[in-house]
Amino acid sequence: MTDKNETKDAKELRDTAFAAMENAYAPYSRFRVGAAVRTRTGEVIAGCNVENAAYGEALCAERVAIAAAVARGMKEFEEIAIASESDDPAAPCGSCRQTMSEFAPDLKITSYSRNGKQVTWRLTDLLPEAFASNHLRGRM
Numbered sequence: 258m259t260d261k262n263e264t265k266d267a268k269e270l271r272d273t274a275f276a277a278m279e280n281a282y283a284p285y286s287r288f289r290v291g292a293a294v295r296t297r298t299g300e301v302i303a304g305c306n307v308e309n310a311a312y313g314e315a316l317c318a319e320r321v322a323i324a325a326a327v328a329r330g331m332k333e334f335e336e337i338a339i340a341s342e343s344d345d346p347a348a349p350c351g352s353c354r355q356t357m358s359e360f361a362p363d364l365k366i367t368s369y370s371r372n373g374k375q376v377t378w379r380l381t382d383l384l385p386e387a388f389a390s391n392h393l394r395g396r397m
């Protein structure tokens with residue numbers, strides 16, 4: 258349930274994720290998702306899912322938020338909030354976990370449902386033994 262001790266920062270991230278959810282382009286799944294990342298320098302960058310008539314080209318909210326931050330020169334992330342229309346807080350998909358891991362291997366992830374439930378995870382719990390750049394050594 259909604260945390261009564263929610264910090265101002267957490268509220269800002271949650272509100273930004275829900276606001277981004279309103280911009281989701283999800284005419285095919287009708288499942289709208291918003292995300293907001295906080296960078297090390299304190300900026301908050303939003304993303305939403307962006308679907309396509311070619312279904313497989315759908316972009317997830319989390320990866321859109323991270324890509325938007327990277328495009329603005331920010332690659333260090335403290336925390337991400339995910340907002341969705343699910344009855345239970347939605348866990349990030351595998352591709353999003355891998356993208357998060359590239360920039361923030363132990364990112365704090367909080368997911369919110371539309372009815373006030375929330376869950377917080379650490380990325381290392383959701384994606385243990387992640388493939389990472391160190392595995393490429395000797396091949397680049």
Ligand code: THU
Pocket residue numbers: 283286288290305306307308315316317318319348349350353
């Ligand atoms: N989706 C996200 O935006 N984030 C996730 O972590 C899981 C799924 C989107 C993709 C698609 O537009 C819709 O939700 C249904 O899968």
